[in-house]
Amino acid sequence: xxxxxDAKLERWQRFRANRNNALAARHGWLTLTSFAWLGESPAAVxxxxxxxxxxxxxxxxxxxxxxxxxxxxxxxxxxGTVTAALADEESLMWxxxxxxxxxxxxxxxxxxxxxxxxxxxxxxxxxxxxxxxVPTFPYDPAWEVTGRFEPYTEPVDVPIxxxxxxxxxxxxxxxxxxxxxxxxxxxxxxxxxEEKLGALTxxxxxxxxxxxxxxxxxxxxxxxxxxxxxxxxxVLDFNRAINYPSAFTPYGTCPMPVRNNSLDARxxxxxxRPFPED
Numbered sequence: 077x078x079x080x081x082d083a084k085l086e087r088w089q090r091f092r093a094n095r096n097n098a099l100a101a102r103h104g105w106l107t108l109t110s111f112a113w114l115g116e117s118p119a120a121v122x123x124x125x126x127x128x129x130x131x132x133x134x135x136x137x138x139x140x141x142x143x144x145x146x147x148x149x150x151x152x153x154x155x156g157t158v159t160a161a162l163a164d165e166e167s168l169m170w171x172x173x174x175x176x177x178x179x180x181x182x183x184x185x186x187x188x189x190x191x192x193x194x195x196x197x198x199x200x201x202x203x204x205x206x207x208x209x210v211p212t213f214p215y216d217p218a219w220e221v222t223g224r225f226e227p228y229t230e231p232v233d234v235p236i237x238x239x240x241x242x243x244x245x246x247x248x249x250x251x252x253x254x255x256x257x258x259x260x261x262x263x264x265x266x267x268x269x270e271e272k273l274g275a276l277t278x279x280x281x282x283x284x285x286x287x288x289x290x291x292x293x294x295x296x297x298x299x300x301x302x303x304x305x306x307x308x309x310x311v312l313d314f315n316r317a318i319n320y321p322s323a324f325t326p327y328g329t330c331p332m333p334v335r336n337n338s339l340d341a342r343x344x345x346x347x348x349r350p351f352p353e354d
Contacts, residue, residue, distance in 0.1 A: 223255025239322035274299035317346025
């Protein structure tokens with residue numbers, strides 16, 4: 077008969093396998109190879125065929141068949157000018173080129189901080205081809221802690237920085253997760269964002285950052301459970317703390333933690349730095 081600790085370990089192992097498989101997607105986060113802002117006048121972008129521009133509202137690409145560009149959605153070659161419009165924080169896998177099938181590199185159009193940018197996603201990136209999983213701390217059930225969720229009356233938009241110094245972000249805080257870390261007698265609070273179906277996410281610093289872990293990480297947790305006394309319980313399993321894409325690439329625009337979302341302890345659980353220094 078499987079014991080509860082064994083079952084939790086198995087679930088964590090499945091979580092890790094799914095996480096590594098998702099990162100290894102052909103044009104996923106491990107394939108980002110460039111980032112460039114678009115200007116007003118049609119101009120070449122390093123490493124990408126065609127001429128690119130924006131009027132601030134719409135992005136435009138002008139190319140000829142010899143450029144080898146085709147639309148990701150339809151596969152149709154780009155011959156002339158095509159346009160696309162996005163809302164802030166939206167992205168579009170727009171066109172592709174290169175390789176034997178013409179789809180090795182996907183050009184992502186993104187709107188960040190009110191500006192259009194291009195990112196290339198190259199399936200031949202050595203970060204992807206050399207990937208064999210994210211290093212992690214060993215599973216430790218002690219890092220699964222129960223806390224409570226204290227919702228705000230209304231969500232609060234908190235300005236934050238991101239991995240790109242030219243891109244500002246906003247953290248929509250819906251409340252605070254309150255808990256004690258293993259071995260600690262005092263409570264800590266982290267502002268949380270809401271995900272689909274009421275699940276929560278916290279983005280946090282801890283004292284392993286820059287040493288064994290990246291500069292910040294995030295942790296998702298299931299929807300809070302109501303208690304008979306009117307409070308809500310949450311379970312934080314720090315074994316499932318993960319890196320943002322910016323840990324793997326300099327071309328991310330990932331959100332940083334809100335001020336004070338810092339833990340004064342070494343959270344030696346979850347994902348480590350993907351590229352540890354020698």
